[in-house]
Amino acid sequence: MDFAPLFHNFAKHIALTKTEEKFITSMLEYKLIKSKDFLIQQGEISKHSAYVLNGCLRGFTIDSNGFEHVLSFAPKDWWIADMYSLLSQKAGNLNIEAMVDTEVILISKINQEKMYEKVPKLERFFRIIIEKSLVAYQQRLNDNLSLTAEERYLKFCKIYPQLINDIPQKQIAAYIGVTPEFLSKLRAKQARAK
Amino acid sequence: MDFAPLFHNFAKHIALTKTEEKFITSMLEYKLIKSKDFLIQQGEISKHSAYVLNGCLRGFTIDSNGFEHVLSFAPKDWWIADMYSLLSQKAGNLNIEAMVDTEVILISKINQEKMYEKVPKLERFFRIIIEKSLVAYQQRLNDNLSLTAEERYLKFCKIYPQLINDIPQKQIAAYIGVTPEFLSKLRAKQARAK
DNA sequence: ACGATTTCTTAATCTAGATTAAGTATTTTC
DNA sequence: GAAAATACTTAATCTAGATTAAGAAATCGT
Numbered sequence: 407m408d409f410a411p412l413f414h415n416f417a418k419h420i421a422l423t424k425t426e427e428k429f430i431t432s433m434l435e436y437k438l439i440k441s442k443d444f445l446i447q448q449g450e451i452s453k454h455s456a457y458v459l460n461g462c463l464r465g466f467t468i469d470s471n472g473f474e475h476v477l478s479f480a481p482k483d484w485w486i487a488d489m490y491s492l493l494s495q496k497a498g499n500l501n502i503e504a505m506v507d508t509e510v511i512l513i514s515k516i517n518q519e520k521m522y523e524k525v526p527k528l529e530r531f532f533r534i535i536i537e538k539s540l541v542a543y544q545q546r547l548n549d550n551l552s553l554t555a556e557e558r559y560l561k562f563c564k565i566y567p568q569l570i571n572d573i574p575q576k577q578i579a580a581y582i583g584v585t586p587e588f589l590s591k592l593r594a595k596q597a598r599a600k
Numbered sequence: 601m602d603f604a605p606l607f608h609n610f611a612k613h614i615a616l617t618k619t620e621e622k623f624i625t626s627m628l629e630y631k632l633i634k635s636k637d638f639l640i641q642q643g644e645i646s647k648h649s650a651y652v653l654n655g656c657l658r659g660f661t662i663d664s665n666g667f668e669h670v671l672s673f674a675p676k677d678w679w680i681a682d683m684y685s686l687l688s689q690k691a692g693n694l695n696i697e698a699m700v701d702t703e704v705i706l707i708s709k710i711n712q713e714k715m716y717e718k719v720p721k722l723e724r725f726f727r728i729i730i731e732k733s734l735v736a737y738q739q740r741l742n743d744n745l746s747l748t749a750e751e752r753y754l755k756f757c758k759i760y761p762q763l764i765n766d767i768p769q770k771q772i773a774a775y776i777g778v779t780p781e782f783l784s785k786l787r788a789k790q791a792r793a794k
Numbered sequence: 795a796c797g798a799t800t801t802c803t804t805a806a807t808c809t810a811g812a813t814t815a816a817g818t819a820t821t822t823t824c
Numbered sequence: 825g826a827a828a829a830t831a832c833t834t835a836a837t838c839t840a841g842a843t844t845a846a847g848a849a850a851t852c853g854t
Contacts, residue, residue, distance in 0.1 A: 467742055467746065469745075469746035469747075470746075473746070475742060475745040475746050477738060477741065477742060489731060489734055489735050489738065490735045490738070490739065493731055493732070493735060499742075522724070526720055526723070526724075529720070529723040529724045529727050530716070530720075530723045532727055533723050533726055533727035533730060536727060536730050536731055536734055537683060537687055537730055538687070539734055540683055540730055540733055540734045540737060541683050541684045541687060543734060543737040543738055543741060544671060544683065544684070544737055545684065546741060547671065547737060547740060547741050547744065548661055548669060548671060548693075550741065550744050550745070550777070551663075551669040551744070551777045552661065552663035552664075552667070552669050553663075554840075554841095555840075555841070556840095574800090574801065574802090575801075575802070576800095576801065576802080583744070583745045584841070584842090585841075585842060585843080586801080586802075586803095587802090587803080587804085587841090587842080587843080587844095588840085588841055588842070589802095590802060590803055590804080591803085591804080591805095591841090593802095593803095594803075594804080748810075748811095749810075749811070750810095768830090768831065768832090769831075769832070770830095770831065770832080778811070778812090779811075779812060779813080780831080780832075780833095781811090781812080781813080781814095781832090781833080781834085782810085782811055782812070783832095784832060784833055784834080785811090785833085785834080785835095787832095787833095788833075788834080
């Protein structure tokens, strides 16, 4: 198994020695998640965070009317977890599903804590990762409070140009917060305007 | 100036020695922000994060139609910052305003970095703080995607019972994402239902 | 390769919440 | 402590986006 992409990811923010890399490697698990299989499902207590080697995951909730809401897409080189459940060790409400066959590296909560003890630099790494994630969620909440559905769709296209053609349109609708029907209408309007 | 509340806040997650506390104290600034004054305004490059000793701040944006959207309230013992601007050192779009006379402890970005160098335990502290903040924003985004305005209002009342009576209703409206008129209607309906 | 399932589109109808407007409390300020 | 400013309420009207429904296109499973 080739963990190199993960170490490249670490190297963006911290410098690890060979010894540290070796130790960290011993803490990691590899997993292939087949298309439409789940990494975790709502109601479970989450045990791992995941780094995506290739493929794509999506994190979504299901509301009381049965509608899905996508909280995040995790393509290649992204991190994903049900942070609420992972931190609190209570039942989560996030589902994480593979949109295509997806290879991930898993870090269990227990190993993550061991890693923080042995390699305190990782506290810094994950602090930075989480800071960036926080900024992205704040921005997205602000967009949901202040932009129209059309503006949110155009912004999505700008931010995730690679995803636009790769993922089903109904997933984009569930991410920006509209029905698939309305997104279809928006897209027809965009196409007409050209 | 009494920094004790801040050290109580640190003590929730990490243990500091007297020497460390002394060093940290030398990195802090005290500030009184008068009611309606701003800690930062959109367009500025943010230089500090703030810990609230007493009073209450609110972080809000102003959209292209002039409407305000509240991203966070920071009452006593909370942290607040324009994380985007603080991290990127680019112009931010957050305004942080005092809702009443508010005393804060400020940590400049430069001092924060010095503190991470000298007291690496603080990486852990801020990682944990930011993790919790991330979970809260994810939850709130999910609420905005899946709940009605009425459900969001009732949830706000549950989560921030102390704020309900202390802050203007229009600020609550700007937080949950409705017009003040609609919130007024919701409240009238609630009152009638009792 | 082909039937079955899923996704996407279009269009009519509906509704939660916005907008506009006008009046009534409540604060703030000097 | 009165005038001005701000916050809240109520009600009529409007609209962005939801719902329902039905057909067309794409994808999947065997």
